[in-house]
Amino acid sequence: MPPPRKRGTALRQRLADLRGPDVPAKALDARALAALAANPGCSRRALLDGAGVNKAALADALGSPSAFGQSQFALTRGNAFEAKVKADGGADLLRLVHEKLDPRAQPPTGASVPDLSAIGPEGRTARTALALREAGQAPGTWTLLDHPMLALDVAGSPAFLEPDAVVVHPDGTWSVVEIKSFPLLDGSADPAKVGAAARQAAVYVLALEAVAARLDPAPRVRHRVLLVCPKDFSNLPAASAVDIRKQRAVTHRQLARLTRIEEIADALPDGTCFSPELPPEQLTAAVEAVPAAYAPECLAACELAFHCRDRSRAAGTVTALGRTVRAELGGLTTVGDVLAAARGEAGDPDDPAVAALRRAARLREEALGAMCR
C-alpha cells in the first residue's frame, strides 16, 4: 500500500530543508547505493545520501576534502568502450547476451532499440517502464534498452538509477548488462572490481524487479547479469555471465533494514542544515548531530571519510584501526581503555578480553626486553 501522500510531501520538504535553501538534490548512483549497503550501520551516510546532500561539497566546507576523482583518461576510455560495444544498434552486445545468457533462444537479428528520452528522471523512469511493458507485448523478439532509468525506493526516498543496458529476451525475461573498462584477462578479471560491478548490478536487478512487480503477469528478471569488459589487452569486447543472487539477497536485506531516514531526521535538532555555505562550526555541529560508524573501509567509498576519520581518531576509537581490531577487543572501544586494561590499571581481570590483553602485553614486553639485552 503506498504511503499517504501527505507524509511523502512532508518528508521531501524536510529533506530539502536539510540540504539548505536552493541547493539541488544530488542523485544517488548505484555505486553509492552499493557502498551504502556495505556500511548499513552509518546513519550519517544514510541521511546525507537520502537527503541528496552533495557530500563532496560538504567535505570541502568542513575542511576535510575528499580525495575522489576520476582521471579523464579512464573516463574517455570507459565511454569509448561503451560506445564501441553498443555500436550498430547493439548487435555485438546482443550477440554476447545471446551467447552467454540465453544460447537456446533464437539469434538476435533486428532487435528493437526503443527511444527512451524524456524530460527529467521521473519522465525517463515512466518512459522506461512503458518500453519494458511494450517489449513484453511482442514475444519472440529481442529488445535493447540503452541507458534506461529506474527508480528504487531507498529508506523512504526514491533513488534514480541508470544501468548501462537492459535486454528483454524473446521469452519475455529481462536481464541487466554492465559494461566496464577493466580488462577480462585470460577469462578472469580483478575480483574486487567484479565484486563491485556485481553489487552494482544487484541494485539494478532489485529496481527492475520493482518495475516487473507492477506488470501482470510479472516478467522474470534474470539473476545472471552480463558483464562486458575489454578482452585481454585489446579493445574487443568479451563477456561473462555473473551470478548475482548472493549480492542481490544481501543488498535486498540491507536496504530493507536501513534505518529509515525519517527516523534519523526526526531525531535531529530543529533547524539543522547541511548547506555548504554555512560557516564550518555550524556545519560541524550539524554533522556531529548524526551518529556515524566510521571504519577504514569508508575511505574507499565515502566522501566524508576523512572528516569522520579525524573525529574517530580524536575520540580514540579502536575501529579507526580496522574492524578486525575492534572485533578482538571485546567491550573495550577506545585506545585509552585498551591500553589501561593491558597495563592492569583498569578493567575486570575476569573478563576474558582483559585477561588476554594482559597476557599479550606481558609476552610482548618480555620479547622486546629480550631484544634489548
Next chain:
Amino acid sequence: MSLIATLARLEAVTTGRARPTATVRHRHLSERPLVFVPLTTAGEAGAPLGALVGTDRDAPRLLVVAQPRDRDLRFAFLAELADIVLPYIDSHADAVEAAERSETDPETGKRVKVEVELCSDAPQLIVPSRAGVEYVRLLGRSMRFRRTAEQDPETPYPAPPRVPLLGRWLTHFGERSRVPGSSLLLALTEVLGRHWATGQSSLEDQHLGALLAWIAPPEGATGAEAALRAELARDGRGQLLCPPAGPATDPAFDNKLLAPAIERYDRARTALAAAEDGLQADDRLGELTAAERAIRELVLSRTLPTWEKVWQGLDLLRELPEGAHVEERWTRDRWSFTGHRDRVVAGEPPQPRRDDAVTAANKLATREREQGRLDAQEALDDPLVMAGRRLAGEAFTGEVVDVVMAYSEGKRPSPRPLVTVRTDDRPHLGERAKVFRSLGAKPQAAEFVRRDGPDAADGPEEECLLVLRIVDKMGRGKEPEEGSVPEKGDRVCFTLFEQEQRGGAKLPDPEDTPWTHGGPPGEPVPETADSVTEEDTL
C-alpha cells in the same frame, strides 16, 4: 592480526611512532636490488606511462611513454626496460656453484642424487607496493606472448627482440612473489608492514608515504601528523606533495598536468608530420622535443619521491639483523631463479595462460607448504613472533625443574627421559600431543605426558607444570648423547607446530592426470599471440 600486533598498533597511536612487530628482518635483502617504480595510464590495461628503474640509488633511469596509447612508443619503452632488467638478471645467471638435487632416475625409478648448477645469487626486484607487484605480473603477461619479427615474419605488429623474454622473466617474478616468504620480488609496503605496526589501519598502511611517516617521522612531528601530510597535502596547483606510489596516478595529476602535456605532444607530432619543408620541420621538431621533455619532467616529478622513499625504506630494513632462517629461504629463491634460467636456456615456451591441473596443484601445494615453513621459521627466529604463538597456545617456554631418566620398553631400551617444565603459558595440549624444540637447528620431538598444577600455593597464579617425554635426537646408545636432553634449570621453548615442513603426497605426472581433473593435457599446443587490432586502445 594477533592481539600482540594490535597492542603494538595502539601503542603507536599513543606514542606517535610505529612500534616494532619483529625483532629481526624476516626477508632477504639483496646487496644490489633492482628498484622499479612504474606508473600506468588510468583506464588502459598494460599501457605504461613511465618508470624509474635501476640499481643505483643516485642514478635511476627514467623511461617515459609520451603518448601511452601509441603502440610503437610503448614497444620502445618495453625494449628500453628490457635493456636494463635483462642484463641485471643475466649478471646473476653466470656465477654458479655446484649443488645436489635428488631426482627420480627414469630407468630404475629410484631417487638418486644428481650434481646440478645453482646460481650463487639471484636478482631481486623491489617495487613500492602490492599494486606494483600486480603490475609486474600484468606487464609480464602483456609481453610474453608477443611475437618478434624474427619468430614470425608475418606477425602484424612485431615486438622488439628482447621484449617477450622480459615478459617471461617478469611473469616468473610475479609468480614467485605468490610463494610465502619468497624474496625475488618484494613490495616494500608489505615488508615494512611485516616489521612495524603503525597507528593507522592496515588499509592505510598501503600508502608508502604514510607508512614511512609513521616509521620514521620527520623531526618535530608525530607519525599521525606526518602521515596525514603524506596522504593529503597538496601544493598550490592542487597536486599531492607526496604522489601515490603507483602504478596508478592521482586523477588531479592526470587531468590538470598530464592531459594538457600529452595534448601538446600530440599537436606537435601532427604538426611535424604536416611540415612542408626542412626548415619548418626543424622548427616543429624542436616543439615536439620540448613537448616530450615536458612529459618526461612530469613523470620524473611523480616517480622520484617514491624512488627516494623506496631506498629510505630499504635503509630502515637493513638496520634490522637478518633472521636466522632467511638465508635458507633465499636459497629456495635461488633454486627458483636457476630453474627458470634453465627453462629459458632450454628453449621452453613461455608460461601458459592457464596451468594444467597437475602444475596448478603443485603450485598450490608449494604455497601451502611454504606458508607453514614461513610461520614456523619466523617464530623460531624471532621471540616477538614466538610470543604471538605462545599467546595463541601454540607454543610455550619455561624452566626445566626436573629430569627423570626413563627407558622405552623393548629388546633394546632407548632413553625416554621425562622432563618437567614449569611455564606460565597455556598451551592447548591434547593427550600424547607432540611438541618440538629446536636442538642444534634440528627439531627434537617430545610427547606430552601430563599436566600438574596449576600450583596456586607456591607461585604466580597461572603457573603449571608440564611433564614431557623426549623421544628422539638422543643418539643410538642407551645413554643419551651429551647435551641432547635439557637439564634442570635450562630455559626451553617447545612448539606445538612442526618446525620442519614435510612434502605432501606426490602428485601424478601430468600424463597421468585423472579424468576428474580434465585428464592428460595431451600434446602441448603453442600458445597463440594475443589478438591485436589496428588500434589496441580506445
